Amino acid sequence: xxxxxxxxxxxxxxxxxxxxxxxxxxxxxxxxxxxxxxxxxxxxxxxxxxxxxxxxxxxxxxxxxxxxxxxxxxxxxxxxxxxxxxxxxxxxxxxxxxxxxxxxxxxxxxxxxxxxxxxxxxxxxxxxxxxxxxxxxxxxxxxxxxxxxxxxxxxxxxxxxxxxxxxxxxxxxxxxxxxxxxxxxxxxxxxxxxxxxxxxxxxxxxxxxxxxxxxxxxxxxxxxxxxxxxxxxxxxxxxxx
Numbered sequence: 001x002x003x004x005x006x007x008x009x010x011x012x013x014x015x016x017x018x019x020x021x022x023x024x025x026x027x028x029x030x031x032x033x034x035x036x037x038x039x040x041x042x043x044x045x046x047x048x049x050x051x052x053x054x055x056x057x058x059x060x061x062x063x064x065x066x067x068x069x070x071x072x073x074x075x076x077x078x079x080x081x082x083x084x085x086x087x088x089x090x091x092x093x094x095x096x097x098x099x100x101x102x103x104x105x106x107x108x109x110x111x112x113x114x115x116x117x118x119x120x121x122x123x124x125x126x127x128x129x130x131x132x133x134x135x136x137x138x139x140x141x142x143x144x145x146x147x148x149x150x151x152x153x154x155x156x157x158x159x160x161x162x163x164x165x166x167x168x169x170x171x172x173x174x175x176x177x178x179x180x181x182x183x184x185x186x187x188x189x190x191x192x193x194x195x196x197x198x199x200x201x202x203x204x205x206x207x208x209x210x211x212x213x214x215x216x217x218x219x220x221x222x223x224x225x226x227x228x229x230x231x232x233x234x235x236x237x238x239x240x241x
Contacts, residue, residue: 030156033069034203041174042193046070046156051147053170054160055190056178059086062185063160063178064132065205068097070156074129079105081122083133084115102129116142123149123157130156144171166190183207 029045031038038044046052046067056063071080080102082089089106105128109115112135119133123146138161150157159172166177175191184205189197 028154030070030073032066034066036201037187037203040189040192040197040201046158047174048154048156049151050157050174051143051150051170051172052156052158053165053172053175054158054178055163055166055176056160056185057163057180059134059160061178061180062205066178066185066187066203067130067132067156067158068099071099071102071130072097074102074156076101076129078127078129079103080130081105081107081128081132083107083118083122083131084109085132085134112137116146119146119159120149123153123155126153126155128155130158132158132160134160136162138165140169140171147171147173 027043027050028048029041029043030048031045032041041047054063074080080099082104084107089104091104094100094102094104107118109118115133115135116138119131119135122128122131143159146157146159163177166175170191172191173193175189177188177190179186179188179200181202184203186200186202188200
C-alpha cells in the first residue's frame, strides 16, 4: 500500500507533483480566456511571477492576440511593457481591443545586451503589470537570471523567441510553440509542470472565419495570409495581428 504522502506528493511540498498529473500550482495566474488552453496549464492560466516562453513560427501570426484576454485582466495602474518588438506597435489596435486603460510602454534597445538589461530592470522593480520581451540569442545563465527576477514579481512575463529556441534547454517552467491556423493559432506545449501534452491545441482567435462545421485542426487548410517580413523603412503593426 502506498502512503498518502506518495499519493499526494504536494502535501509534502507544493513544488512536488506526480508525473502523471499537472502540478497544483498555488501561484496567481491570469486567465488565458480560452478554456481549452486553461485546462492544460498547471495554474489554469498564465502564471504570474514566472518566465513563460512563446516561440511563434514567425512574428505576427497571432501571438499578441492570444494574450489579449490576459492583458485586459491585469492591473490598469501599471503599464504593459513591450521590449524590442519586431514591428512598431499600433495604438489604434490597442484601443480597438479595449486596452486603452492599460498604458503600453514601447522600449527600443539598441543591442541584445540592452534588451536583457531593460527586461531585468523592469522585473527587478516590478514596474509593470506585464512584460513582453523579444530576444533571439540567450544563454542558459541569462534565462535563469530572468526567471529568478520574475519570481520576485507579480507580473505576466512573456519572452518571445525564434522557433529554433525550442531545441535549447531553458529554465522557463512553461514553454509554448505557436503556428498559424486558419481561425487563429495552434499552440503546442513543449514544456510544463506535468505530463507531456501530445496534441497541438487549436485556439480560435477569429470566430468570423469559423466554418459552419468545424473540422479537425490538423485537416484545416491555412486560409489566412501570413504577414510579410518587415522591410527597411516599413512600418508594420505588431498588435494588429
